[in-house]
Amino acid sequence: MVHEPIIATSTASFEPFTAQPIALLNEEGEWTGHFPIDLSDAQLQQLYRDMLAMRLLDERFTVLLRTGKTSFTAPMAGHEAAQVAIAHAVRRGHDWLFPYYRDYGLALTLGVPLVEIFGQMLATQADPAKGRQMPCHPGSRPLNIFTAASTVASHVPPATGAAISMKLRRTGQVAVCTFGDGATSEGDWYAAVNFAAVQRAPAVFICENNRYAISVPLALQCATPTIAEKARAFGIPGYHVDGMDVLASYYVVREAVEYARAGNGPVLVDLVVYRYGPHSSADDDSRYRPREEVEYWRQRDPLLRFRRFLERHGLWSENWEQQLREAITQEQAEALEAAERAGDVPADWMFDDVYATPLWHLERQRALLRAELQ
Amino acid sequence: MAAVTMVQAIAQALAEEMERDERVVVLGEDVGKRGGVFLATEGLLERFGPERVLDTPLAESAIIGAAVGMAAHGLRPVAEIQFADYVFPGIDQLFSQAAKLRYRSGGQFSAPMVVRMPSGGGVRGGHHHSQSPEAHFVHTAGLKVVVASTPSDAKGLLKAAIRDDDPVVFLEPKRLYRASREEVPDGDYVVPLGKAAIRREGDAITIIAYGTSMPEVLKAGDELAKVGIAAEIIDLRTLLPWDIDTVMRSVAKTGRVILVADAPRTAGVLGEIAATIAEELFDQLLAPPIRVAGFDTPYPYAQDKLYLPTVTRILNAAKQALDY
Numbered sequence: 086m087v088h089e090p091i092i093a094t095s096t097a098s099f100e101p102f103t104a105q106p107i108a109l110l111n112e113e114g115e116w117t118g119h120f121p122i123d124l125s126d127a128q129l130q131q132l133y134r135d136m137l138a139m140r141l142l143d144e145r146f147t148v149l150l151r152t153g154k155t156s157f158t159a160p161m162a163g164h165e166a167a168q169v170a171i172a173h174a175v176r177r178g179h180d181w182l183f184p185y186y187r188d189y190g191l192a193l194t195l196g197v198p199l200v201e202i203f204g205q206m207l208a209t210q211a212d213p214a215k216g217r218q219m220p221c222h223p224g225s226r227p228l229n230i231f232t233a234a235s236t237v238a239s240h241v242p243p244a245t246g247a248a249i250s251m252k253l254r255r256t257g258q259v260a261v262c263t264f265g266d267g268a269t270s271e272g273d274w275y276a277a278v279n280f281a282a283v284q285r286a287p288a289v290f291i292c293e294n295n296r297y298a299i300s301v302p303l304a305l306q307c308a309t310p311t312i313a314e315k316a317r318a319f320g321i322p323g324y325h326v327d328g329m330d331v332l333a334s335y336y337v338v339r340e341a342v343e344y345a346r347a348g349n350g351p352v353l354v355d356l357v358v359y360r361y362g363p364h365s366s367a368d369d370d371s372r373y374r375p376r377e378e379v380e381y382w383r384q385r386d387p388l389l390r391f392r393r394f395l396e397r398h399g400l401w402s403e404n405w406e407q408q409l410r411e412a413i414t415q416e417q418a419e420a421l422e423a424a425e426r427a428g429d430v431p432a433d434w435m436f437d438d439v440y441a442t443p444l445w446h447l448e449r450q451r452a453l454l455r456a457e458l459q
Numbered sequence: 460m461a462a463v464t465m466v467q468a469i470a471q472a473l474a475e476e477m478e479r480d481e482r483v484v485v486l487g488e489d490v491g492k493r494g495g496v497f498l499a500t501e502g503l504l505e506r507f508g509p510e511r512v513l514d515t516p517l518a519e520s521a522i523i524g525a526a527v528g529m530a531a532h533g534l535r536p537v538a539e540i541q542f543a544d545y546v547f548p549g550i551d552q553l554f555s556q557a558a559k560l561r562y563r564s565g566g567q568f569s570a571p572m573v574v575r576m577p578s579g580g581g582v583r584g585g586h587h588h589s590q591s592p593e594a595h596f597v598h599t600a601g602l603k604v605v606v607a608s609t610p611s612d613a614k615g616l617l618k619a620a621i622r623d624d625d626p627v628v629f630l631e632p633k634r635l636y637r638a639s640r641e642e643v644p645d646g647d648y649v650v651p652l653g654k655a656a657i658r659r660e661g662d663a664i665t666i667i668a669y670g671t672s673m674p675e676v677l678k679a680g681d682e683l684a685k686v687g688i689a690a691e692i693i694d695l696r697t698l699l700p701w702d703i704d705t706v707m708r709s710v711a712k713t714g715r716v717i718l719v720a721d722a723p724r725t726a727g728v729l730g731e732i733a734a735t736i737a738e739e740l741f742d743q744l745l746a747p748p749i750r751v752a753g754f755d756t757p758y759p760y761a762q763d764k765l766y767l768p769t770v771t772r773i774l775n776a777a778k779q780a781l782d783y
Contacts, residue, residue: 181532183528212565213564213565213567214563214564214565214567215565215566217562217563217564217565218563222563224563224564224567224568225567226564226567226568231528231531231568232560232563232564232565232567232568234555234556234559234563236551236555236556239524239551239552239555239556240556241524242520242521242523242524242525242527242528242552242556243524243525243527243528243531243552243556244528245521245524245525245528246524246525246526246527246528246529246530246531246532246536247528247529247531247532248528249513249525249528249529250528250529250532250533250534251532252510253484253510253511253534254532254533254534260528272518272520272548273520273521273524273551273552275518276516276518276520276521276524277520277521277524277525279516279518279521280515280516280518280521280525283516284513437566438561438562438564438565438566439561439562439600439601440561440601440603440624440625441561441569441623441624441625442624444653444699444700445700445703446700446703
């Protein structure tokens with residue numbers, strides 16, 4: 086289900102470079118913000134629904150893996166508040182998103198059809214990218230979601246380029262680029278953020294900072310106390326935010342996106358989250374993270390915190406939750422079935438889209454494979 | 460029309476394409492006021508302004524990567540890398556992003572862009588101002604690779620590259636930038652990609668070459684003619700897709716072929732073409748295909764002229780093929 090976008094009606098003005106992450110909800114779900122919430126009850130409930138849909142999608146990916154239907158997953162549980170907030174803070178279908186491989190929740194909330202998501206996970210003909218990549222690589226031309234690549238931070242320079250193009254062509258768009266904390270150590274990341282800053286291009290760089298690059302903790306990744314502080318080196322604002330607080334993430338990203346859109350140049354947002362699962366289905370995180378640490382963060386689940394907030398305002402009940410879960414589960418089951426029904430990608434598709442028009446050597450190789458398969 | 464050098468022809472092509480299509484933008488180090496260190500972008504900033512002629516920070520990954528995003532968003536960027544030897548910090552952008560964007564997105568996104576770079580030796584530049592890295596690009600699916608060797612071709616091929624819907628690596632033999640002047644055809648002169656040029660017709664032996672080594676190859680052709688041997692000289696111009704029809708037609712006619720370029724010998728473009736000739740025309744060959752390539756050393760400084768295929772080396776290879 087694609088819902089109506091949340092339209093910003095006020096700004097809150099946050100301080101950049103805070104030592105403590107910006108939070109608007111405490112663990113008990115109490116609003117601690119210094120401004121009134123401008124979201125309707127329905128919009129607040131939608132945020133929760135989207136977070137729940139993302140959590141259930143993540144769980145289903147694991148089932149797909151265990152049943153041998155897919156070969157790989159990049160677990161995203163713990164990133165729900167961050168990804169759902171980003172999706173609601175941009176102008177969907179207008180702004181461009183440059184996601185990385187842990188962003189299927191972002192893609193889902195932006196409106197990528199579930200059947201396309203499962204098509205990509207299973208490499209069936211339901212995948213608009215034609216089964217070309219490993220699972221967990223979102224992309225959508227109609228929604229301006231630049232198809233993810235595996236190489237860490239390699240999508241950041243293209244985000245800068247798109248932002249420069251938006252400025253040159255005066256499209257009123259913003260390029261929003263997401264990445265993990267490990268990406269901020271790549272040379273391409275620095276080169277890209279610096280170029281965007283020099284050009285005052287409408288780009289927002291958002292770190293989904295889960296504190297681990299596979300096994301390497303943030304303390305071995307960088308010496309600055311926060312990722313946000315790196316923004317100082319580029320002469321742009323950096324915001325250090327509790328990325329497990331959906332309202333803090335939403336309001337800060339919304340302000341950042343509109344700041345960039347207004348021609349003020351790029352913003353860096355550091356959304357501090359925690360990844361509950363391993364880096365990927367090929368990883369064993371018990372080798373580097375104590376179970377107590379994971380359990381500690383599970384107690385701070387972004388869904389739990391926001392549920393408490395909704396409950397305080399009479400917007401959540403056991404019954405509603407149950408209905409939501411059933412509806413989402415049903416929706417996902419149907420989409421999965423449709424994706425499977427679409428059928429496997431033909432071998433022949435391997436040779437398409439290397440170039441705009443086929444080149445002779447590839448056509449020869451296509452003929453070779455066809456002959457072999459006959 | 461006045462005769463122009465290759466670098467002037469390139470500047471003309473850029474100006475004409477920017478005039479023709481407002482989506483065309485130029486970006487790179489020193490491409491603005493300086494007009495490029497070789498003056499390939501001279502006059503563009505004054506004419507088209509800083510939004511379309513972008514002096515960039517000194518970061519090849521940002522230059523190539525930004526071009527990918529610009530292209531995906533609808534522009535037609537032409538990125539300049541100051542020397543081909545400096546492309547390596549930008550390789551992830553070229554290989555992982557530009558080359559694979561169309562494929563990995565199932566044709567949803569594409570990167571119609573050109574990455575221009577001066578390449579090749581013969582200018583006493585040592586190994587970081589002299590390399591010919593074309594094999595890396597030819598080995599990467601999704602890129603097209605072009606090497607011009609004359610002013611007219613440089614202009615016509617660059618225009619074709621800018622209009623192409625795929626990322627094109629455009630190598631400019633810097634040694635030839637000002638080596639000769641030529642009257643470039645008037646009007647909107649476009650040389651299609653993928654078509655080789657026959658520089659000299661002959662039936663005794665085929666010489667396949669491109670780029671930096673073309674002057675030596677043409678001299679060798681003259682020397683052979685003096686002793687009554689008619690060499691057919693093919694300038695490939697595009698290395699991917701290379702012009703298999705022209706190559707096979709010529710070799711089928713002559714039965715003997717040598718291949719000449721300044722890039723390192725091992726796993727190079729010449730080897731690929733030689734292997735294809737052997738696969739397809741084995742029973743028509745009168746001698747094995749012979750390569751005259753650069754040596755497999757880093758490009759040297761003191762032996763700058765010796766590294767490049769010399770006329771003597773080319774003639775020795777031709778003799779070997781003719782005497783086989």
